[in-house]
Amino acid sequence: MEENASEKICQEAQEKKIRFIQLWFSDLLGNLKSVEIPTAELREALDEGFGFDGSSIHGFTRIDESDMIVKPDPDTFVILPWGSVARLICDVVEPDGSPYNGDPRWVLKRASARAEEEGFTMDVGPEVEYFYLRSDSSPDPLDSAGYFDLVPPDLGSEIRRETVLALEGMGIGVEATHHEVAPSQEEIDLRFCGALKMADNLMTCRYVVKEVARRHGIHATFMPKPLFGQNGSGMHTHQSLARQDGHNAFFDCENPLYLSSIARRYIAGIMKHAKEIIGVCAQWVNSYKRLVPGYEAPVYITWAYRNRSNMIRIPMYKPGKEADTRIEFRAPDPACNPYLAFAVMLHAGLEGIEHGYSLLDPMERDELGIEALPGSLNEAIAYMEKSALVRRALGDHIFEKFIQNKRIEWDAYRSQVHRYELERYLAVL
Secondary structure (H helix, E strand, O other): OHHHHHHHHHHHHOOOOOOOEEEEOOOOOOOOEEEEHHHHHHHHHHHHOEEEEEHHHOOOOHHHHHEEOOOHHHHHHHHHOOOEEEEEEEEEEEEEEEEEHHOHHHHHHHHHHHHHHOOOEEEEEEEEEEEEEOOEEEEEEEOOOOOOOOOOOOOOOOHHHHHHHHHHHHHOOOEEEOOOOOOOOEEEEEOOEEEEHHHHHHHHHHHHHHHHHOOOOOOOOOOOOOOOOOOOEEEEEEEEEOOOOEOOEEEEOOOOOOOHEEEEEEEEHHHHOOHHHHHHOOOOOOHHHHHOOOOOOOEEEEEEEEOOOEEEEOOOOOOOOOHHOEEEOOOOOOOOOHHHHHHHHHHHHHHHHHHHOOOOOOOOOOOOOOOOOOOOHHHHHHHHHHHHHHHHOOOOHHHHHHHHHHHHHHHHHOOOOHHHHHHEEEEOO
C-alpha cells in the first residue's frame, strides 16, 4: 500500500475521533464477516493485514491450512453512521500475500480483468428489493400498501428515508426509493458504478438496511419470497460496458433500439448461459418460489424492450443520454453473493462478445415454446455443475464448495415435511 494512502486514512481516523475499525469481507455465500480492531492498530492492519482462522469461515480453507489474512482496500475506508466506528472492506490473501482463490471479491476482480483485456469495464446499477417485517420469527408485514403508495399506507417510508441518508453519508449514491408491489416491500435503487465498487456498495446496503430497521425495532429481510401469494423480492441488475475512452459500448445511434453489436452479443451471452449462471444469481431454495409465473418475476429466457416478464429488458432510451444505454437482467435476487453474481454475468456476456453469439428477435408478448429458467435450486445446480463457463468464472475452489453447499441445502429442504403437505394430505390420505 502506498505510504500516503495509509497515512491519509490514519490521519482522517484521528481527526474524526474514530475509536474502532471494522474489517469487512464476504464468505462463500455472501454473508458479511467482520473483525473489529482499535484505531491504534489501524496502521499495522493497512500495511500488513490481519490474520484469522480461515477454517472457521464457510467455504474457506481446511483446518490443516487455516491461516489466512484480510488485507484492507484503502479505497473502501468510510465512517459508519453510528458511533465512532469506521470500516474497510478487505481482500482475503494467503500468508505470502498472494490472492486467495476462495475469496469472492477476487473472483469479481478476475472477471473485471478479463473485461479489461477486451477493452471494457463493467458498470452496474441494481434495484434492491426487500421486506420490512414486525419480527424475524414470522412473515408479519408492517403495512398493506402497494406499488408507489405514499404515507399513511406506506409505514416504512421514514425508515427507508433514514436508510438512504445513511447510505449517502457513506458515499453510496441512491437514485430512488419507493414502496414496492407487495405489503411492506421496499426498493432502493443504487446509482450506477463499477462492478467491484457496486458489489462493495451492495454488501454495505444490505447491512445498513438491516441495522436501521433493527434500531426501529423491526426486521428487514432480503429473503426472495417471504409472503405466499405476493410478489417476491428481485434485484433487477442494470449493466453496461464502457470502453477505455469512457464511451458506452452498448450504444449505437443507428440501431432501432440504440443497441450496439457489442450489447446484442452480450445479451445473447447471458441468454445462452442463463440456466448455468442462475444458481449463482438466485442461490437459495426460496429463490425459486419467486421465479414462478404471475408475480412479475422472469420465468422465460427471453428479452424485450418493454415486456417486464422477460428475463432481460431494455430500458427506454432518452435522447442525449447515450451513457445510460444498458440492459436490465431481472432474474437475480438480492440475497445472492454480489461478487459471484456480477462475475458470472460478466463472463457470460463476454462469451457472447468474444464468440459472436447471435441474438434472436425480442419477444414483447409471452409465447408458447420458449425456454424457461430452472424451476428449483436442484435443477439450477444440475445445470451449473456441467458448466465450464461457471467453473472458469468462479475457479475450482469456489465452484466445488458452492455446489457442495447447495446440494446440502437442497437435501435438507426436500427431506422436510412442510405445512403444505400436512394441510393437503394429513386428513385425506
